[in-house]
Each structure stands twice: as C-alpha cells, then as structure tokens.
Amino acid sequence: MKHVRKGTYNKLKTPRRTMRSASGLRAKLQSWRELSLSKKITILGIPAFIAVLVIPLLTYLWFARDVSNPERLMNRGNTGVRLLDQNGEEFFTTDQKGDLKRLKLEEISDDVEKAVIASEDKDFYEHPGVSVSGFLRAIYTNIFARDNSSGGSTITQQLVKNTLLSHEQTIFRKYQELVMALAVERTYEKPEILDMYLNSVYYGEGAFGIDEAARTYFGKSAVELSLAESSMLVGIMPAPSAYSPISGDSIKAKQRQDYVLTRMVEDKVITTEQKNTAYDEVLIYAQPKAEERTLAPHFVEMVLGELYEKYGEEKVKRSGYVVKTTLDIEWQKSAEQIVTDQTSINATSGGRNASLVAIDPKTGAVRALVGSVDYYNAEFGKVNMATTARQPGSSFKPIYFTEAIDQKLITASTIIRDEATDFEGYKPSNYDFRFRGDITLRNALAQSLNIPAVKIMQELGIDEAVAHAREMGLDTIDSENDYGLSLALGSAEVTVADMTSAYGAFANNGRLAEQNIIESIQTKYKETIYTHRTKLSNVQSSNASFIISDILSDNIARSPSFGSRLNIYDRKVAVKTGSTDDNHDAWTIGYTPSLAVGVWVGNNENVAMTSGGSMMAGPIWRKAMINFLGDSSSEEFDQPGGVIKATACTATKVGYEEYFIKGTEPKENCQQETEPAQQQTDFTVDSDNDGIPDYRDNCDNTAAGVQVDNSGCPTQNSDDESDSDNDGIIDADDRCPSTPRGVIVDENGCPTVVVDADGDGVVDSLDRCLSTPVGEQVDANGCSKSQQTEPPPGIIEPQT
Structure with missing residues (x-):
C-alpha cells in the first residue's frame, strides 16, 4: 500500500507539483550557467540599454523643444481646470493663465533667494541638478516601504516636475524627472533655473509666480519684499491653500514661516536677531481682489477640495483636467433663486440664511447644492451650511x-x-x-x-x-x-x-x-483617469x-x-x-x-x-x-414582498387598512369597520384678508393693510410694543412669541402652568368641553366625537 501523507493540500500545489517546480527551477539555473558570456551580456544588456539610453533619449526628445525655451518651460503645464455639469456644459474654469511674467533673479528680493534655498534645497549651487540620496530614498520607499510619496527633489527637479512631467509617484516617473533635471542643468545656469522656478511655482490665492504672489499678498513688487514677507511666501509653497495666511490656516502659516527662518539661521544667511525681528513683524496683507461671481461656488469648492486631496494642489492647478461633475446647471440655478427669494421672506421671522442639497437616491449624485444664501456675503457667506453640522x-x-x-x-x-x-x-x-x-x-x-x-x-x-x-x-x-x-x-x-x-x-x-460630486476626470490629452462607480x-x-x-x-x-x-x-x-x-x-x-x-x-x-x-x-x-x-x-x-396590508385598529377601535412587515400584523378585531366621516377644516379661509389662512393665523383680526409675518401677526417695529400672541409680553422681550392663547406665561413669555381640569390634553383656556370623560380621544377643542358641535377653529403652527 502506498504511503499517504496526512493533511490537506491546495489543488494547484500538490507535493508532486511542488517537486516538479523545484526541479524545473534547477534546470533553468543549469541552462543559465551553460550560456556563453556573450549571450548572458546580451540578455542582461538589452533591458539595461533601454533603461539607460532609450528611455532618457525618448524623454529628452519629447521635451527638448520646451527645455530649450525658458518661456515654454515655465508655461507648459499652466493649463488650469475645467468643471462640467452632468450634461457636459462648462460652468467653471480656474487657473487658465496666460504667459507668466518672468523676473530675473536681480529683480527679486535677495531674501526670497536665501529663503527658498535654505528651506527647499540648501545644496542647490553645488549639486548637478539631482539628489542621488533623494533618488535612492525614493526607490527604497517605493519598493520596500510601499510608500510612493517620498520626495527628495531638488529645485531643478521640482521645476521639471511642475512644468513638464505628471505628478505620478512611481520609480519610472522619478527616473524621467532625474533625466530631465540633468538636461535642464546642462541648458541653463543656476540663477536662470532658480528664477524660472520662482516665476512658475504656485503660491495660493490664484497667484502663479513670485511677482504675482508679492502683489496678491502684499501689494508690492517682488524686489520690495522684506525678510518677513519673503519667508512667509516661501513657507507656504508646499501647500499654498492650506497654509495661506489670508484664506487658509494662519497658525500653520506662521509655523511655516518660523521653519524657513530657522533654516536660514542654520545656513548662516541671517542671524538669530534678524530671525526674531522678522518673525515678530506684523504683516499687512493687501485687500483681496473682488471675487468674480460664479455658479454653485460651494459646490466648486467641494470639487476642487476633492481634487486637491486626491492629486495634490500643485498638480491640479497645472493639470488641464476636465472634470465632469454630478451637478445639473438648471437645477442649481433654480435652487439658488428659490433660496434667495424665500430668504428675503424668512428674514421677517429672523431667518437670514439657508442651505439646500438635492441628490439622486439611487446613485448618491449631488444634482444641486446651495451652501448659503449668498456666498459673497462677507459676514457668513463662505461657510458651507450644507456640510456644517446643526441640530436636526x-x-x-x-x-x-x-x-x-x-x-x-x-x-x-x-x-x-x-x-x-x-x-x-x-x-x-x-x-x-x-x-x-x-x-x-x-x-x-x-x-x-x-x-x-x-x-x-x-x-x-x-x-x-x-x-x-x-x-x-x-x-x-x-x-x-x-x-x-x-x-x-x-x-x-x-x-x-x-x-x-x-x-x-x-x-x-x-x-x-x-x-458623490465627480463623475469622471480627463487629462488635457483626453485620457480618462477616474470614473466614479456607485457604492x-x-x-x-x-x-x-x-x-x-x-x-x-x-x-x-x-x-x-x-x-x-x-x-x-x-x-x-x-x-x-x-x-x-x-x-x-x-x-x-x-x-x-x-x-x-x-x-x-x-x-x-x-x-x-x-x-x-x-x-x-x-x-x-x-x-x-x-x-x-x-x-x-x-x-x-415599491411595496416589497415582505410587506402586507391588513386591518388595524385606531385607539377608538375603528378599523382601517395599514401596512405591516409580515408577521407583525395585529390579530384583534375592531368594534367598527370604518372611521366615521369627519368634517374637514377649510384651509383656504382667511377671515381678516391678511394672506395667512385662519388655520395657522395667530392674529385672525388684523386690521386691513397692516403688514404681517408668517404667523399672521403684525410685523414687529423697533419702536412699538406689539404683543403678537397676546400673552402680556411684548414681542421685543418675548422668547416664545407664538404661545397659544390662554396659556399662562413667565416673564419671558414662555408657558409655565398649564391647567387641564379634565386631563384630556387640552388646556382649559382652549377647551370647549371642560368635562370630557376620562379616556375619550378629543380634537383640538378638547371635545370627543360625542361632544363635537362645530368644526375646529384652526390649527396652531407646529414648531417641530
């Protein structure tokens, strides 16, 4: 009898197959040993030749025209972002810049040069354009640490990355970056490389280049920047929107400024005293430009924020992405107009702001979003109340x-x-x-x-x-x-x-x-890099x-x-x-x-x-x-198969049809088969002709021509002593201005003692049937069915 090993085995890897694979590997190694030296060199040399010569050559030839012209090199990646609605109609563009203004290094403050070299690339004037240690570190983190975000880029590499290459974090892309950085170093002098970098980098607030940044933040030219101003602008470069002292986190901006100044002290380009003076200097920022009104501004912020989080702000600003969003332009226009119109009415009742969200429940696509009544309102407009938590x-x-x-x-x-x-x-x-x-x-x-x-x-x-x-x-x-x-x-x-x-x-x-708010993203070369899938x-x-x-x-x-x-x-x-x-x-x-x-x-x-x-x-x-x-x-x-319709009983044992999950339907019999006909309130009656129907009019005897609020009571004037709910507390001091008539109130106009002699849930001051038998269900007047003689006078406006 054959010996059978105990245990379980994967079908694809039995012991016999394992032995075969091992013997096969030994055979291949033996075949490799038997190859001549020339054949081994050929087999290994072809991939090495492609990596060392072909890829660099093709990369250089592709970008040679841009590298040879400084203006083309600075502006090649400057293509911005376009947002389309769900039907492909463009409703927003950003960062569609023309040619950037190029300042020579002598036209820029010396403090800017010192700050950027100290904080970004202290060996800038010594290295050949690349950091070997940084490149090796990137390879290690990509392969061994499984982290594709490692940096290690010199200023020259950053210039290449920002203007020529994609921001994809891979070894291949890093290799291309290294090749092109060497090409740029062979083409230009160090001061030229530095000024191209400073003139093309993004500084936030819509400013590309040091000249536009100086004017946007401080209202002056780049050559006029002080040490404090220079260190601030250089400090925010890694994440300009997040670190912006104008619209971002001012505390983080100050921390970044301190980091730059500290590096400058370490490099001995400024003294500790100069650092402290610059750090303590109170910076005066220029008045922001008047904002250009746009459709769906809060929605746009959300889309751009998602793009920045996904790809990085610098890349997005230069990407040329065409982003198809979930927005419906016509719905958005309608929503913004409705919110604007109704808020002007709500203001008479103290409601100054509003937000609205419309989604497709089947896909989660946001079709319209209004974050506030007016995004451009300096007091509260920028806050997106659609995404701000409030009590519901x-x-x-x-x-x-x-x-x-x-x-x-x-x-x-x-x-x-x-x-x-x-x-x-x-x-x-x-x-x-x-x-x-x-x-x-x-x-x-x-x-x-x-x-x-x-x-x-x-x-x-x-x-x-x-x-x-x-x-x-x-x-x-x-x-x-x-x-x-x-x-x-x-x-x-x-x-x-x-x-x-x-x-x-x-x-x-x-x-x-x-x-979701983004359906798809295309590059400027029409390549789709993202398509949303419903979750x-x-x-x-x-x-x-x-x-x-x-x-x-x-x-x-x-x-x-x-x-x-x-x-x-x-x-x-x-x-x-x-x-x-x-x-x-x-x-x-x-x-x-x-x-x-x-x-x-x-x-x-x-x-x-x-x-x-x-x-x-x-x-x-x-x-x-x-x-x-x-x-x-x-x-x-759609009624699911697990739901049935069955007879249920009201509190007064009247039968009616109700929906139940199968197995939860009641078994009892009702005393009556159907609910007696009820006299319905006429919701159109408006006795005092003030535009507020009686069923929700708290002041149903308003004089003709008097302006009223949503409760039908005269609007409050600052110099009058109106008492809309007639509780003895003027509206200016009344914290509960819609108290039902007859309810006893405290000094704030809010209910205190509620007397209900017959315990039917209707206060005596409103109860037309003060001796209702215990247990009988009553209407708004405190009367049971047997006591009803006339229809209810109206309905009090609910506050829930």
Whole structure:
C-alpha cells in the first residue's frame, strides 16, 4: 500500500507539483550557467540599454523643444481646470493663465533667494541638478516601504516636475524627472533655473509666480519684499491653500514661516536677531481682489477640495483636467433663486440664511447644492451650511423609527399614549403644549408629536439609535457622546448633506448610496483617469423603508399639524420637518424614489427665529421639489414582498387598512369597520384678508393693510410694543412669541402652568368641553366625537 501523507493540500500545489517546480527551477539555473558570456551580456544588456539610453533619449526628445525655451518651460503645464455639469456644459474654469511674467533673479528680493534655498534645497549651487540620496530614498520607499510619496527633489527637479512631467509617484516617473533635471542643468545656469522656478511655482490665492504672489499678498513688487514677507511666501509653497495666511490656516502659516527662518539661521544667511525681528513683524496683507461671481461656488469648492486631496494642489492647478461633475446647471440655478427669494421672506421671522442639497437616491449624485444664501456675503457667506453640522430637530425621528420597525418593536398601528411624561427628570412637551391621548404611531410621526417619539427612543435604546444613525452615514453623531433621551428630538448635530443622503436610503429601499460630486476626470490629452462607480450599502430593510415612506407621504395623517402646505399635488412625496428649541434651526427633508431634497434655514450665529421647519424651510423645499420634478411622471414607492396590508385598529377601535412587515400584523378585531366621516377644516379661509389662512393665523383680526409675518401677526417695529400672541409680553422681550392663547406665561413669555381640569390634553383656556370623560380621544377643542358641535377653529403652527 502506498504511503499517504496526512493533511490537506491546495489543488494547484500538490507535493508532486511542488517537486516538479523545484526541479524545473534547477534546470533553468543549469541552462543559465551553460550560456556563453556573450549571450548572458546580451540578455542582461538589452533591458539595461533601454533603461539607460532609450528611455532618457525618448524623454529628452519629447521635451527638448520646451527645455530649450525658458518661456515654454515655465508655461507648459499652466493649463488650469475645467468643471462640467452632468450634461457636459462648462460652468467653471480656474487657473487658465496666460504667459507668466518672468523676473530675473536681480529683480527679486535677495531674501526670497536665501529663503527658498535654505528651506527647499540648501545644496542647490553645488549639486548637478539631482539628489542621488533623494533618488535612492525614493526607490527604497517605493519598493520596500510601499510608500510612493517620498520626495527628495531638488529645485531643478521640482521645476521639471511642475512644468513638464505628471505628478505620478512611481520609480519610472522619478527616473524621467532625474533625466530631465540633468538636461535642464546642462541648458541653463543656476540663477536662470532658480528664477524660472520662482516665476512658475504656485503660491495660493490664484497667484502663479513670485511677482504675482508679492502683489496678491502684499501689494508690492517682488524686489520690495522684506525678510518677513519673503519667508512667509516661501513657507507656504508646499501647500499654498492650506497654509495661506489670508484664506487658509494662519497658525500653520506662521509655523511655516518660523521653519524657513530657522533654516536660514542654520545656513548662516541671517542671524538669530534678524530671525526674531522678522518673525515678530506684523504683516499687512493687501485687500483681496473682488471675487468674480460664479455658479454653485460651494459646490466648486467641494470639487476642487476633492481634487486637491486626491492629486495634490500643485498638480491640479497645472493639470488641464476636465472634470465632469454630478451637478445639473438648471437645477442649481433654480435652487439658488428659490433660496434667495424665500430668504428675503424668512428674514421677517429672523431667518437670514439657508442651505439646500438635492441628490439622486439611487446613485448618491449631488444634482444641486446651495451652501448659503449668498456666498459673497462677507459676514457668513463662505461657510458651507450644507456640510456644517446643526441640530436636526424632529427630522431625526424617521432615522430611529425605521430601526424600531425593523426590530419589530413597533408597527405603524402601534398605539402610544401622548400625555405629560416625566422621563426621570426629562420632561419634553409637544410643539403646541397639548396632548392627544392614545394615538397611532402613523399619526404621531406624521404630526411630529414629541412624547411618543421619546417613548420609542426609550424602547429602542439610545445606543441602538446612535449605531443605526452612523450606519446611515450620520457620522457626526459621536457614539461616545452621552446624548440622553433628548436625542429623540434631534439634539445631536448632523449636516444637511448627510441627512439628505440618509433620507435617500428610505427612497432607495434601504440602500444608502455614497454621496458623490465627480463623475469622471480627463487629462488635457483626453485620457480618462477616474470614473466614479456607485457604492451602495444596505443600511435597513426595504420593508421598514417602505413603511416609513408611506407614513411620511400620508397627506391626511400630516394635515392636523401641517395642513396642506407641504403637499405636492398629484404626486406621492414623503416629507418631514424639524425645528430645534426656540427655533434656532428649521429643517424640511423629503423625497420621491428618484429625488431627495434637504433644506436648512437658520442663522450661522445661532440666533433664534420666530417660526419653525414647515414655515421657514418648507416653502423652499416645496418649490424646489416642484421645479426639479417638472413634468416627469409620478412615481410610487415599491411595496416589497415582505410587506402586507391588513386591518388595524385606531385607539377608538375603528378599523382601517395599514401596512405591516409580515408577521407583525395585529390579530384583534375592531368594534367598527370604518372611521366615521369627519368634517374637514377649510384651509383656504382667511377671515381678516391678511394672506395667512385662519388655520395657522395667530392674529385672525388684523386690521386691513397692516403688514404681517408668517404667523399672521403684525410685523414687529423697533419702536412699538406689539404683543403678537397676546400673552402680556411684548414681542421685543418675548422668547416664545407664538404661545397659544390662554396659556399662562413667565416673564419671558414662555408657558409655565398649564391647567387641564379634565386631563384630556387640552388646556382649559382652549377647551370647549371642560368635562370630557376620562379616556375619550378629543380634537383640538378638547371635545370627543360625542361632544363635537362645530368644526375646529384652526390649527396652531407646529414648531417641530
């Protein structure tokens, strides 16, 4: 019997094959030994000949014309960047420079020359144009350390790299750089090489060359630069945008200046005393040039930032890249106009800024992005509020509601008691300080009630909610932070861009598409070097996503709190609003299967407003959705196979049809088969003709001709003592200017004691039925169905 070795073997590498491969290697070595010396030289010599002679010769011939002409050498790579929208239409170009002005070395401050040699290449006047040690170090890090970013370049090599070669970090490219650096050294004297370098390098703030840099930063010529100014400009050269003392990090700029001055002292070109004097000198920067207005400025910043991170700023500035972005120019123009127009209206309620993001939920492509109402506003315009974290208020609720549905802790028909509740010291209230008693989850979420939301958060668990939020891309929420139950009402900070993507996952059946702004990148030679591929992550079930989408698109369930102001007629559109305490932030986010739009309204300095999400952000969102959707066909949310429709019961045991994940549908029978017909509020009635319908008019007897705000109350004048909510506190001192009539307030105009004798959730001052039997569900007037004699007088504007 044959001996069988124990163990398992890879099919492709059995012991027999291993022996064969070993014997084959020995045979090849034996064959090599038997070759004559001339044949060995031929075999090894051909690759060496190509590497040593052919590659350098071809490289030199390719660039010979540019090397021989200093102006061509300086300007060859100076081609800038072009940005195109998704349809190929150009909307932005940058750094499309003409010929750079060349100053001779004697026309440049001596301090610039000393600073750049000390900090960049102290052996510049001794070496032949290349650093052998730097080249060997680059080879080592590429091969052994697996790091392709090693430097070691001389000033001559940097000139070649910036103007002739690509910035690809490979041994082959480094070899080409070495060859061309030697060619440049043979063609030019050292002072000529140095002045070409100083005249072609990028210094940030759109300035190429030392002359333009001196005038851009200090408003003077290059020869007039002081030691302090020279060391600052040379210091920022490695990363000019990041280190710019004007628009970058001024602390890092000062650190870089100190580094340059220290190197100059070490090289004995200045004294320590001169260094200290220069470092302490207060630099006066020139007034920046008036900015040329451009479309989508914050989006452009984001694209350029991504390019700089990917390829390096110096390379991008000279690249000639043609970048196809995800932007839709027409959508962007529409979004900017809508934000501008509505912000002028919102300003009367204290909202001075806004941001908007529109994405394709299926791909994550950003189709429109407005970072602020006016990018060119010197006070706050440059801050991109689309990517700045703010508290989302109630717009955060669907994030954890979905997880609770997924875990089968709740269903859309779950009955939750909406009543005054003390959560171990945390006592939240609803936006109108009223309670509804027993209410279905569908209605609680659609009407943005806070007590049911906190109860669901408590049931799910804060850690679970945070973990799920981070899975949905809300990574500004710190899993280590102890938020407490206030997280249920949106106390954690998130960005509009991230929240819009998260809502996009609801639209995309639980799949989160990684947000992207670049579709492809081409070089100036038409070579495609990057193509985006959509990245999808399954972050929640399609079943829970569908149920949430159905709730958020339920116009009837939403109407008791929001009326019809968020409806987009003839379309199934999901939407949720959010407001924070004292209306510091107002949100509205909504979507269809192919479009998600998020809007934030507020003030960068966190000043409170007098209205919330549906009134401030809602109009921007609605107009944008209507414009973006245009005449496209209406879409429905696809019902997954794991969702069924079954009969559920309301709190009053009335049967209605509801969606459930299979296995979670209720088994009980309802006492009544259908809900009795309800008398609907007429949302068009405007008794005082002030343009604000009665259902949300807090001042429904305004005199004719008086200008009103979004709540229907007279706009506040600085010299009057208006009291919009008639609570005895003038608007100028009222921190809660929309308090419901009859509620007792404190010295700040905010509710204190709320008397509710029959415990029906409606304060006595507003209760038309003061003796409602315990347990009966009531309407806004505090009346149960058996007590109703007339329709409700209106709806209080929700602040969530």
